[in-house]
Amino acid sequence: MGLIRFRAIALDxxxxxxxxxLYPTGVxxxxxxxxxxxxxxxxxPTEGRARRPVVLLHGFIDNRSVFVLLRRALRRHGRQHVEAxxxxxxxxxxxxxxxxxxxxxxEVCARTGHRQVDxxxxxxxxxxxxxxxxxxxxxxxxxxxxxxxxxxxxxRVAPLLSAHPxxxxxxxxxxxxxxxxxxAPECRTRMISFWSDADQLMFPAETARIDHPDxxxxxxxxxxxxxxxxxxxxxxxAGILEALDTADEAPVEAPDTFSVA
Numbered sequence: 001m002g003l004i005r006f007r008a009i010a011l012d013x014x015x016x017x018x019x020x021x022l023y024p025t026g027v028x029x030x031x032x033x034x035x036x037x038x039x040x041x042x043x044x045p046t047e048g049r050a051r052r053p054v055v056l057l058h059g060f061i062d063n064r065s066v067f068v069l070l071r072r073a074l075r076r077h078g079r080q081h082v083e084a085x086x087x088x089x090x091x092x093x094x095x096x097x098x099x100x101x102x103x104x105x106x107e108v109c110a111r112t113g114h115r116q117v118d119x120x121x122x123x124x125x126x127x128x129x130x131x132x133x134x135x136x137x138x139x140x141x142x143x144x145x146x147x148x149x150x151x152x153x154x155x156r157v158a159p160l161l162s163a164h165p166x167x168x169x170x171x172x173x174x175x176x177x178x179x180x181x182x183x184a185p186e187c188r189t190r191m192i193s194f195w196s197d198a199d200q201l202m203f204p205a206e207t208a209r210i211d212h213p214d215x216x217x218x219x220x221x222x223x224x225x226x227x228x229x230x231x232x233x234x235x236x237x238a239g240i241l242e243a244l245d246t247a248d249e250a251p252v253e254a255p256d257t258f259s260v261a
Contacts (some may be wrong), residue, residue, distance in 0.1 A: 053108050187216070
C-alpha cells in the first residue's frame with residue numbers, strides 16, 4: 001500500500017506540473033453556443049433522440065482546463081454536448097457557486113432542448129453540485145451527478161488552508177456539510193461517487209463517499225489514484241462513462257472497486 005500511495009503522489013505531482021501549463025487556457029469562460037431560434041424547441045435533440053448534455057465543474061482554485069482529457073473521452077463516446085463551467089476563484093461561499101450552476105444548467109437546457117443534464121464535479125465542484133441538487137431544487141434538472149474526490153462528509157486536511165472561506169466550508173463541522181446531512185426525501189438525482197484510497201486531500205479517504213439515507217447513490221472505490229489524477233486517468237473516465245450509461249437502467253451487479261495502479 002505504501003508503494004501504491006507513493007506512486008499516486010508522484011503522478012499527482014507530474015499532473016500538477018502539466019496542469020499548471022494548461023491552466024491559462026481555461027481561465028476565460030467558455031463561449032456558449034448561439035441561442036436557438038424561437039421555433040427550435042421542436043427541432044432540438046431531446047431525451048430519446050440524443051444523450052443528455054454533460055456539465056463539468058472544477059475544484060478549488062482550478063478552472064475548466066482540468067477536464068481536457070475527460071471532455072475528449074465523453075465526446076468520443078457519444079456525448080455530443082459537453083461544456084465546463086468556471087466559477088470565480090474569489091468566490092467566498094459555496095452557495096454562490098451553486099446558484100451560478102443553477103443558472104447555467106437552465107441555460108444549457110434552454111439551448112439544447114433537454115429537460116435534464118448530467119453533472120461531473122471534481123473535488124469542491126462535486127460538493128457545489130450536490131448542494132445545488134439537494135438544497136436548491138436541482139434534482140429536477142440533474143439526472144445523474146458524478147463526483148470525483150469530493151469531501152461529502154468534510155475533510156480534515158482542509159483546515160491546513162482554512163484562511164479561505166470555501167476551504168472552511170469543506171471541513172467536517174461546517175454549516176454546508178451540516179445542511180447536506182439534512183433529510184432529502186424527495187431527491188431524484190442519482191449520485192455516483194468515485195473515491196480513492198490514495199487521495200491525499202481526503203482524510204479519511206472514505207469522506208469522499210456519499211452516505212445519505214435519502215439519496216440514490218453508488219460509491220466506487222478507485223485504487224492507486226491521487227486527487228489530481230481522478231479527472232485525468234483514462235480508467236476513471238471509462239468508469240464515469242459506464243456510470244452515466246447505466247444510470248437509466250435497473251440496478252446491476254457491477255464492481256464497486258477497480259485499480260489503475
